[in-house]
């Protein structure tokens with residue numbers, strides 16, 4: 111693997127899934143792979159899980175690791191080219207990334223969208239700038255439009271829960287429903303785009319996206335999914351319910367007020383096939399999902415967060431293995 115920016119960098123999803131499950135069963139077996147290697151992590155936005163699970167993954171592989179919270183820990187970085195830097199910015203991204211990539215063998219980067227200009231966000235201007243300036247392979251720690259380490263951890267979690275065995279054909283597909291949920295702030299589409307991009311490629315999954323009108327995601331990620339608008343209807347017989355808020359793609363970055371309450375409650379979970387509740391976290395309690403769901407054994411959000419270690423470890427392992 112030469113980089114990890116989306117599922118398209120994965121040659122064989124099933125093989126990578128097997129790798130992650132093997133690593134989880136035996137997390138310290140590959141300490142040679144990371145020996146004398148350094149993983150650098152740059153965060154332009156906040157993080158709890160991605161930051162800590164990436165550190166843990168690097169340690170498990172015997173690698174060294176550093177983290178920089180850009181802007182907070184470092185000089186204030188200038189992102190625009192051709193600027194006269196006589197204001198608050200102290201260092202240009204051009205030097206900063208070249209220098210930081212000289213200090214590591216793999217570079218992880220988090221860059222959220224600004225949610226102002228759809229073209230700029232969807233062209234991944236910021237992430238690509240970093241990627242092009244880096245002299246080492248780049249891993250997405252969530253970019254403007256995608257969060258592949260999260261989706262891969264979600265896949266590991268579902269595979270585990272159903273005791274997935276790649277050599278045995280499932281008699282019935284697993285029904286996974288991704289549902290839009292309410293939120294007080296304008297949030298990116300990265301998590302749902304990425305989840306859709308991965309799960310439309312898993313042939314043992316029957317994948318539905320349910321959302322209010324106006325919240326349709328970019329079709330480049332959702333092709334192959336069943337698109338629905340009635341939440342109760344869609345939840346029927348679901349094995350897994352993946353809740354997430356996202357702002358509108360069409361009315362870019364906006365919140366379109368809803369009459370119906372899209373919050374996930376126990377009553378709604380009862381419509382499913384004993385379905386499990388999933389969320390990438392952080393989650394707003396009693397807005398996105400009711401306490402009664404999150405605090406019950408229906409919820410597998412902690413399993414997902416735990417599997418962030420193994421999605422990162424499998425990806426770092428594949429990239430480090432390919433380095434000279």
Ligand SMILES: NCCC[C@H](NC(=O)CCC(=O)O)C(=O)O
Pocket residue numbers: 252295297298299300301355390391392393394
């Ligand atoms: N990395 C996981 C999700 C990150 C981000 N959530 C947030 O910003 C939630 C913040 C809040 O609840 O105000 C998102 O939706 O893309």
Ligand SMILES: NC(=O)OP(=O)(O)O
Pocket residue numbers: 156157158159160161252260390391392
């Ligand atoms: N799910 C996730 O990526 O969490 P953080 O934003 O805390 O890293």
